[in-house]
Amino acid sequence: MVGSVGNGLADLGASMNGNGKAAAEPLPMEMDPPADVMAAAAAAAAAEGEAASNGRREIVMGRNVHTSCFAVKEPDADDEETGEREATMASVLALYRRSLVERTKHHLGYPYNLDFDYGALGQLQHFSINNLGDPFIESNYGVHSRQFEVGVLDWFARLWDLEKDEYWGYITNCGTEGNLHGILVGREVFPDGILYASRESHYSVFKAARMYRMDCVKVDTLMSGEIDCADFQRKILQNRDKPAIINVNIGTTVKGAVDDLDLVIKTLEESGFKDRFYIHCDGALFGLMIPFVKKAPKVTFKKPIGSVSVSGHKFVGCPMPCGVQITRLKHINALSSNVEYLASRDATIMGSRNGHAPIFLWYTLNRKGYRGFQKEVQKCLRNAHYLKDCLKEAGIGAMLNELSSTVVFERPKDEEFVRRWQLACEGNIAHVVVMPSVNIDKLDYFLNELVEKRATWYKDGISKPPCIARDLGVENCLCGLHK
């Protein structure tokens, strides 16, 4: 089904190219080219150096995206009268919309809550809303939504125990921007600090180190995916003379592991780093869920942390990516006076900022409130347990961290199945992130299909399910050796 919608779109794309040749070329079976194949090709190309890379990239770009893309075509002179152009565009959009419905229905792998209804905000799409600069200091551009933005920021500051006159923050474009900001604040507070992050941290953390020309030390992880504080201590002790800037994961990308914030702080203090560290908490997904998990350790500014970031399009759900960044006002004040470019009017990473995102967030926070989120978190955790239990009952190795709704399991053998369910994979493992839009029905649909297909993948008895003991531990592996 996905394939047929995809082909329809690709055909339309080709016809919009106004290019019979493109339509005659073999089209991919699906709208999306196989990501894994391309990624592998790109990685291989990168490893082989530029010349080879050019050769490989050409294939990726020519065959897969440039051929199937919807080219922009110069309108004919009489388009206004015939209306043909508008009709073609409408049909492209209608088919695209249908593919989005299909894709949304079969989505399980990314931590996005796809269940939202912002119909009431449709009326605002006619305005160019831009919160350029600081949320608390208005620019002269009047078409903004700072009233909503500050309302949302106040809510988050309260959630993480920071007083109104002690915090600063803004609504970002995504989790990466939050990490870029948090780590930049850390570097400005400790210009010669070394960045420490577990090797299972989000790639944006290492990107930040490279961008900011900071020394960065990768710390080992436990089997759960949490930072290994014994290794952390060894590594900070090797750099006693330099302050420490630490990225703490409140839910890692792949395993949903929550780093032990209290142990990180204790390790720092016991190793002689008192007052010489800055902690940024990357709470992209779980930063907004953990406050509603009973008995979970608290992420709070009552502890000596410097900043917390969370994504808005993940647990809350939003048409486009966004995020929230909260830090201590004193750090921004220090920056404002120390740093020429960071006048108080420019303490964000970006310049112009999406003014619609704060309204989306404001709308959902107001409708659901703390109580609504609590219910949804509980539902997600319950459903995640259901999925993990069903997988194990079906003989499929799986793991679920206590503070997580990310179920990690044996990577399905068939890449078409992976793409169909949009699973995120790494080596021998895949994961499903149970969001509010993932209910039991959807999980059953997925489980039935997985069990059915899996029986065919391994029916010859020659190929076997992969061993995932190295990824998830012997106790979570159900391969021939470990079950």
Add this chain to the structure above:
Amino acid sequence: MVGSVGNGLADLGASMNGNGKAAAEPLPMEMDPPADVMAAAAAAAAAEGEAASNGRREIVMGRNVHTSCFAVKEPDADDEETGEREATMASVLALYRRSLVERTKHHLGYPYNLDFDYGALGQLQHFSINNLGDPFIESNYGVHSRQFEVGVLDWFARLWDLEKDEYWGYITNCGTEGNLHGILVGREVFPDGILYASRESHYSVFKAARMYRMDCVKVDTLMSGEIDCADFQRKILQNRDKPAIINVNIGTTVKGAVDDLDLVIKTLEESGFKDRFYIHCDGALFGLMIPFVKKAPKVTFKKPIGSVSVSGHKFVGCPMPCGVQITRLKHINALSSNVEYLASRDATIMGSRNGHAPIFLWYTLNRKGYRGFQKEVQKCLRNAHYLKDCLKEAGIGAMLNELSSTVVFERPKDEEFVRRWQLACEGNIAHVVVMPSVNIDKLDYFLNELVEKRATWYKDGISKPPCIARDLGVENCLCGLHK
């Protein structure tokens, strides 16, 4: 009128706070607190150090934004039944919408085309569209719009004369992201390069230098706002041993000045920098207009430039900020193989990326085409000339660069007038950016009001209009001394 709408909103904000105290506090006369006052307070606070800054900032935050913001309130337990919460939210949104209409009508100072109709795309607001990662390599997340993104990128690459298999690019969140990316590419190509930028460059250029820990040299400007290539040569010759990374402005922020790209290249080559320079063109506004200006020098990859960025929400018009970044594929390939974090799947600054923005751009490019943009550019330039001529006829000093629709003139004395028309000001000058949404009627409305008010500002004969000879040159000043 603006004031009354503003007060209505502020009242609602206070009532949503559920806090009688807030409503009893004196409310600002307008929805927006006076930006200049706050900016001045913040700047002063920054200069006076942290303690003082805390004191000042509290006033800014407490009185102005936190009081008038729309607080998020926990829903009552019976909200589902009474529907009261939803009704309150609907009324906040309706009043907010009204204020946006008002603000949009009186907007002149920022280079945003506010005239667009994306009604046909409303159907896509229900989807969480995310182009995370590289535009040319699909991730496993299926709800994306890469087909549109690549179509748009192809259009821009063609506009700037770069072949499909020789370019790389992506749709950014704003002009700042384009500059951050272009300068980062420059730094990765020449790790020990020095960044040169005219002092009238956008603040994001200097922010990039700070973020990336690059040496940065500010170059003087001519009266027009263009880079002074004599000063540029002096400065590069002082650093002969280090490669040069240059930000070239295709339209400066304040005066709309276009740096002389050919002269910059000639200066570099004559000073012995052949093959040891990287040029990023910041075309935020005018990068998309200059191709349609007759006799204008060309911004093209046939010249030795490395990257061009342009904003999408400016000349094109878009509900939220976005931009386009185009660079040479070989630079990204070099990065991909040299830089661990920049695998070909992560060559963007951000991680998750707004998938709606490419569709907005695709929609407008398809509807208007090169011909449509050409007509609009001509109209803007004509209207800008009209405004400049009318100002001068009315005895108001003004300047309009040949390659620009930004009219710079004597700063209006009354800050309320500045806020009402949302003019961008710097020192003694203000500007209006004539965009497609700014027609002759709007300009006449503005001109009449300005002339009328101005007569009252200076009627006592004691206070005089400011001299702007230092800002715009003697020939453009009409003060008592120079007229």
